[in-house]
Amino acid sequence: MTYCDLVIRNARIATSSDVFRGDIGIRRERISVIAEELPQGRMEIDAGGSLVTPGGVDSHCHIEQLSAGGLMNADTFESATRAALLGGTTTVIPFAAQHVGMSLRKVVEDYHALAERGAMADYAFHMILADPRPEVLREELPGLVRDGHGSLKCFLTYDRIRLHDEQFLDVLLAARTHGCMVCVHAENHGMIDWMGRRLVDRGYTRPVHHAVSHPRLAEEEAINRAISLAALIDQPLMIFHVSTKEGLGVIRRWQGDGQKVFGETCTHYLTMTREALDRPGIEGGMWVCSPPLREESDRQALWQGLATGVLATISSDHAPYRMDETGKLAAGPEPTFKQMANGMGGLGMRMPVLFDAMVSRGGMDVRDFVRLTAAEPARIYGLGERKGSIAIGKDADLVIWDEEREIRLTHEHVDDNTGYNPYAGRLVKGWPAMVIRRGEVVVGQGELKAAAGSGRFLARGGGSAARSSGGIAAEFDTKRNFGADLYRE
Numbered sequence: 346m347t348y349c350d351l352v353i354r355n356a357r358i359a360t361s362s363d364v365f366r367g368d369i370g371i372r373r374e375r376i377s378v379i380a381e382e383l384p385q386g387r388m389e390i391d392a393g394g395s396l397v398t399p400g401g402v403d404s405h406c407h408i409e410q411l412s413a414g415g416l417m418n419a420d421t422f423e424s425a426t427r428a429a430l431l432g433g434t435t436t437v438i439p440f441a442a443q444h445v446g447m448s449l450r451k452v453v454e455d456y457h458a459l460a461e462r463g464a465m466a467d468y469a470f471h472m473i474l475a476d477p478r479p480e481v482l483r484e485e486l487p488g489l490v491r492d493g494h495g496s497l498k499c500f501l502t503y504d505r506i507r508l509h510d511e512q513f514l515d516v517l518l519a520a521r522t523h524g525c526m527v528c529v530h531a532e533n534h535g536m537i538d539w540m541g542r543r544l545v546d547r548g549y550t551r552p553v554h555h556a557v558s559h560p561r562l563a564e565e566e567a568i569n570r571a572i573s574l575a576a577l578i579d580q581p582l583m584i585f586h587v588s589t590k591e592g593l594g595v596i597r598r599w600q601g602d603g604q605k606v607f608g609e610t611c612t613h614y615l616t617m618t619r620e621a622l623d624r625p626g627i628e629g630g631m632w633v634c635s636p637p638l639r640e641e642s643d644r645q646a647l648w649q650g651l652a653t654g655v656l657a658t659i660s661s662d663h664a665p666y667r668m669d670e671t672g673k674l675a676a677g678p679e680p681t682f683k684q685m686a687n688g689m690g691g692l693g694m695r696m697p698v699l700f701d702a703m704v705s706r707g708g709m710d711v712r713d714f715v716r717l718t719a720a721e722p723a724r725i726y727g728l729g730e731r732k733g734s735i736a737i738g739k740d741a742d743l744v745i746w747d748e749e750r751e752i753r754l755t756h757e758h759v760d761d762n763t764g765y766n767p768y769a770g771r772l773v774k775g776w777p778a779m780v781i782r783r784g785e786v787v788v789g790q791g792e793l794k795a796a797a798g799s800g801r802f803l804a805r806g807g808g809s810a811a812r813s814s815g816g817i818a819a820e821f822d823t824k825r826n827f828g829a830d831l832y833r834e
Contacts, residue, residue: 349377351784352386353743356397360735361716369397371741374783379737390779390786392745396704398715400435400742400782401696402733404722405471405528405585405609405660407688408439409459413475413505416675416686419665419762422463423797428693428760429466430787430795433700433777435742436723436732436803437466437692440498442473445505449474449485453494457802464800465793466782467740469728471496471528474516475506482519493804495727496526498585501567502534502635510574517578522833524806526726527575528583531567531592532636536560541683550681552629556619556637558682564636565591572599572606581605583725586662588614588636590646597655607725608656610647612695613767615659616702618644621767627680630673631765634664635687651717652709658722661695664688665763690763694754700746701773727805740783747778 349370358365358379370378370386408425411417420428429437441456443449449472460468472489474481474497499516500507508516513529520527541558544550549557568584572595575582587593587610596608619638622629632638650656666672666686676684699718703709715734723733731740751774752758759766780788787795 348372349383349386351388351390351741352383353390353392353397353745354383355394356392356745357394358735359396359398359711359715361712361720364711369735369741369743371784374741376735376737376739376741379735390745395778396711396746396748397735398711398744398746399719399732399734400744400780401433402436402438402719402722402728403429403434403661403663403692403695404438404658404726405611406437406439406663406692407665408437408663409456410440410442411444412686413444413503416666416672418688419667419672419764420663421762422460423465424762425663425665425692426463426465426468426800427793430780430782431760431777431793432693433696433744433780434692435466435780435782436468436728438469438471438496438722438726440473441470441494443475445476447476449481450489453489460800460802461798463797465787465795465797466800467732467803468800469726469803469805470494471498473498473506474508475500477508477512477516477519482515486519487523490523490525490806493802493806495524495806496528498528498530500530501571502530502532502537507534510570513571513574514578517575517580521578521580526583527580528585529571530585531564531571532559533563533567536563536566545681545683552627552633552682552685553619553623555633555682555685556622556639559635559637561589561591561639564589565595568592568595572596572604575606576604581607583607583609585609586611586614586636586660587647587650587656588639588643590643593646593650593655597650600655607658608650609658609660610651610656611660611662612691612698613638613662613689614647615644616698616768616771627674630680630682630685631668632689632767633673633682633685633687634662634689648708651713657717657725659695659699659717660722661691662688663690663692663761665690665761667762667764669764689767690759690761690765691767693760694766694768696744697773697776698768698771700775705748705774728803731803741781742783743781744777745779746775748775750774750776750778752776
């Protein structure tokens, strides 16, 4: 009797806890059975002993997003998710970005319309709060959370979108009330602004000086401040794109004190240093991003932070701006580093580059690769019931790897609209040979088979990680009879 729509045979199945041989049976888009020698399915794929991992979950990427300065990034949902699928990522969490004066509800509706038209990967949204007016937090946010938008992002820097401490506390309290996860870009705005102006005034304008303009102390101070504010409210917090060993150390200390704080780093911080910025003319502008690329000692410390669990996820922070007048050269052919859009592509490169670094080169184990690129981002952001692992009942999002294939990456190896590959020159071993999304082969033999708009929205809550767990605010509540009133929305 045929009871599976698709059977993947002779697989080496990798989860975040184990690697084992078996067959995977898929029925009605989900994994229905994992066993040896399954009966014939309606369709069959022989993995031939190849490694099969869950589809990647990229929990931090900017797609079809307008910057605070009015610059649209290079990718549509169609082009960005095309690159995602070809690179083995089947789920993305980009941003619905509010700017000052905007209705958050209208912003989310507009991003939904863009994704419904173009997305090929499944998707959720983080909501960027740049203008947390009382009516936004009290009237718009609760309904959006009920609609399945379980996470917020705030910035502590950038002139047009940063929140002051009091505003951030308001957001943290609203998130605690409604069960949201809060993510934060934590850098000290004053340090960055002061350093950047002085560098430019003195003629230090090249891309390499961008790294100098973001002092290491700016990250360390802002991470500590952000966690302190979250501790006052008793709100779990995700620190985005940790780049320094000092920032990592702050997170480790707060975790040791019992605070529910998570850390993320990105592919580029693990594989590059600020030497990438030090190129002739403005060429280094391809690698201008914030926080900037750091030192070799930071790179090594971040890998250690992943191995010890201080850092929980690795994202691409895909922020695609072309090296032309539509992107990084919008201010002219020879802009200063302060005039360049911050960000680089990487959504399609994340999984192959990390597979090479972690599995092929033996930097970590394939179970760690699954944990950091799929299982933990799914769990933390409320997608764990469907995404991020190979288990019965989960969506059949799978990647079959060609572990022996070696590719020297070039600027031609880019499937998004950025126009260049920040990982060009790197030799990677291991490449997605086949990608399956909800039981459908969407990439095979290097060919994309998915249709624009075939990705689905993933409604979610804040996830188990968003639940508070005591802390400073909870202790205060028990000791002061007015405490409960202070911590009520």
